[in-house]
Amino acid sequence: MASPVCKPNDTDQAAGLRLAARRATGHDGKTVVCLAVASGKGGVGKTFLSVNLALAFRQFNRRVLLVDADLGLANTDIVLGVNPKYTLQDALFQGYELADVVVHTPYGIDLLAASSGGREMVALGETRMGLFIDELLRFATQYDVLILDCAAGIGNSVTAFLAAAPLSLIVTTTQPTSIMDVYALIKVIRQENLGVDIALVPNMVADHAQAQRVLQRLTAAAETYLSTQLEVLPPIPFSDAVSRALYARRPLLAYEPDDAAARQVVLLARSILQKQKAATTLANLDIKGLIDGVLKG
Numbered sequence: 001m002a003s004p005v006c007k008p009n010d011t012d013q014a015a016g017l018r019l020a021a022r023r024a025t026g027h028d029g030k031t032v033v034c035l036a037v038a039s040g041k042g043g044v045g046k047t048f049l050s051v052n053l054a055l056a057f058r059q060f061n062r063r064v065l066l067v068d069a070d071l072g073l074a075n076t077d078i079v080l081g082v083n084p085k086y087t088l089q090d091a092l093f094q095g096y097e098l099a100d101v102v103v104h105t106p107y108g109i110d111l112l113a114a115s116s117g118g119r120e121m122v123a124l125g126e127t128r129m130g131l132f133i134d135e136l137l138r139f140a141t142q143y144d145v146l147i148l149d150c151a152a153g154i155g156n157s158v159t160a161f162l163a164a165a166p167l168s169l170i171v172t173t174t175q176p177t178s179i180m181d182v183y184a185l186i187k188v189i190r191q192e193n194l195g196v197d198i199a200l201v202p203n204m205v206a207d208h209a210q211a212q213r214v215l216q217r218l219t220a221a222a223e224t225y226l227s228t229q230l231e232v233l234p235p236i237p238f239s240d241a242v243s244r245a246l247y248a249r250r251p252l253l254a255y256e257p258d259d260a261a262a263r264q265v266v267l268l269a270r271s272i273l274q275k276q277k278a279a280t281t282l283a284n285l286d287i288k289g290l291i292d293g294v295l296k297g
């Protein structure tokens with residue numbers, strides 16, 4: 001634990017100075033595909049998608065770091081069936097290094113887990129939160145893909161994570177309440193000027209034709225009222241296998257890889273890699289912008 005991200009008794013001023021020093025040193029210029037998985041409301045499948053996308057990227061031989069950025073309702077460890085010794089809260093509030101906290105899962109992907117019901121990101125304060133994200137991005141240079149499983153809605157920490165990731169996957173069901181919440185989320189993303197690409201991932205789709213009609217209305221509204229072109233990625237069907245895998249505490253892609261929803265996640269991962277849309281050079285990330293984003297939130 002030579003240089004903890006956030007020392008327990010650190011002042012915000014000291015943290016700010018360290019951040020300035022790091023910005024001067026800069027990152028190593030490595031390109032990492034960085035994705036934030038967000039949603040308007042909870043329970044739409046962010047964690048399901050984050051975990052299984054991580055496994056799909058692994059199948060394509062990418063080194064993957066999955067981050068449970070939903071600190072209040074963390075559950076990636078449950079879906080992956082692992083019991084982390086340390087969590088992100090230990091790094092954020094107890095001075096542990098991310099290297100001490102990271103879990104090497106049996107599925108070949110690495111996880112930064114969080115403890116559900118534990119302290120939330122906002123307790124950090126803006127400067128140290130920015131410093132943490134800086135440290136996280138630096139840590140992620142060991143990987144090819146970084147996936148941030150965010151909290152629902154658009155709280156302070158979500159804004160910062162969305163700003164850090166050039167591509168945000170917004171998971172939604174096609175139910176009217178979920179669609180309304182997605183619209184509100186996109187509105188905030190635009191108002192905050194986070195400068196990210198947004199792609200919708202329809203999940204738990206049972207009726208394709210109906211889903212298409214609903215999504216067409218949403219994309220039209222986003223274009224007319226928010227001047228936002230929304231890319232809609234191929235939908236993931238509702239599948240009973242998702243719940244079977246959950247009870248087995250194994251990710252769907254490992255448990256029932258031939259299931260329709262599992263195959264669709266693999267297709268999604270492939271299309272993201274092909275587009276390389278989310279590729280970013282960490283050296284170019286504007287950490288100051290990230291912190292300003294948090295301050296505004």
Ligand SMILES: Nc1ncnc2c1ncn2[C@@H]1O[C@H](COP(=O)(O)OP(=O)(O)O)[C@@H](O)[C@H]1O
Nearest residue numbers: 042043044045046047048204237238239242261
């Ligand atoms: N495609 C799907 N088919 C069936 N059930 C799903 C699907 N995607 C997610 N679920 C289930 O929906 C519930 C909420 O998913 P979760 O990933 O925890 O949502 P979030 O992270 O957005 O809160 C979980 O019980 C999950 O197993």
Ligand SMILES: [Mg+2]
Nearest residue numbers: 046047070075
């Ligand atoms: Mg979740």
